[in-house]
Amino acid sequence: MRGASGLPRLTELEIAQLYRNAANWPLPAKALLGGAVVCLLWIAGSTFYLSGSRAQLHQLEVQEGVLEQQVALKTSQAAGLESQARALETMQGRFANLLRQLPADTEVPGLLEDISRLGAANGLVLESIELLGEQPRPLYIELPMQIGVTGAFPDLAAFINGVAGLPRIVTVHDLAFSHANPSLLRLSLVAKTYRYHQQAGDDLRESSQALAESRPPPPIAYDFASLRDPFQSPSRQRVRPVGRPATGPDLARPRGVLESLAVEQFEMVGTLSLGTQTFALLRGAASIHRLAIGDYLGPDHGRITAIHDSHVELAELFPDGQGAWLERSQTLALNVNS
Template identity: 30%
Template structure:
């Protein structure tokens, strides 16, 4: 305590200040203690500051980015947790969908079965006593995963037989659709393709339509379609 009382602050401050005078910047190792310690502190602070700017700031940005992802990750986790809990039910639904797709694929004939399907359409008409005046398959239209076969048909017969024929076509095991139907009395025209002419049930009528059948593509055809689509995309 006696030493603190005898401490002359003015003298100490004067001595401290005098150490910063007449410093040789070329020889910092010769400086008095106070300037050396002060220089060390300044260099240390600058080093820390530059290190923060050069290294830690990037790390902070990366940390902030990861924190921003946290809500989405939590949501994904909850969704996956729900799926995991419902996994047996999801597997059951997947199996049902696959079975349904398989049933739909069975309704599309393969390339080798098309002739048999065209024969079935023809036999459906003949079985109803209709006369085929035209049965002309058109050019096959290729789609992404299936092919469409249009068939121009013209049949003549009684009204109910024509109606039964269209029902038979719709009930074939393979998918066949009828388009652009026009039913007329031979020698006349119909102004409305969807409304048959008024006549008795024994009158011979004529029906023109386009039947469209569909088949699935084999793996080679699917690959060719993908290549064609890619080539068309490059040309754009």
């Protein structure tokens, strides 16, 4: 019997007869039928029993990827743990050093003595020092004081630099200049020192952060000696010669022959050792001179302070034009062609 499509259509009788004759089927047909039954069972089992397990497996795979990323992150963090521990020890040491610079008790009397000494050393007139009220902070207590001094601009600059370089922590704020007279300036400033807050917390992390935020910047070296006063016209002032303040020379000392010649007229040609003493051999005035440490050379009261194989060091004295004396260094290098 054929259907409308032309394909043979099995009736129930034919199917039953086919089932009864299954035992007589050839081996390939039996294998094909068994494979078909197994495929049907696998599809049914996968559809009804394994779908939930497959979804759970997918979730576990996603979690595995996340855990692998976390393991890689923790591994990199563990690799830098030793360096971080050393950095923490360094920070703790710096923190301890800073705490040692913050006195537990007020040291205002000693600070006042240091400020007075700095003012006198720089030729300033200390007009007033007014202690202001304490200002508590989370880790420390500020001790501000209002200071008024009068003097020349380079001396005021040296005074400020000296205050900022005191052994105790002192910061300078609110600088204000005004003319005391045509040649002098009046400086008003607030100097703050600090002491440790006894009731501060012991949390090292919070303390270090608070101290880092409040710590003043490191002082900057200011070469004030060779700069002009910005509060006066350049035509009305003289630029100070460069040099270090020094004690004046003994003007009654008899001058030697070599002190009548400029230092530039000498050149070092070698050294000479006699026992433990070393001499410098200098050529000048058409002859060789043997000089030791402490001998004088040149018109500016130059004294030899050190003798090396490659050069000789001298210290010269000269007036600054304002009644004081300054010292500068001079070097004579070895003439290798001599």
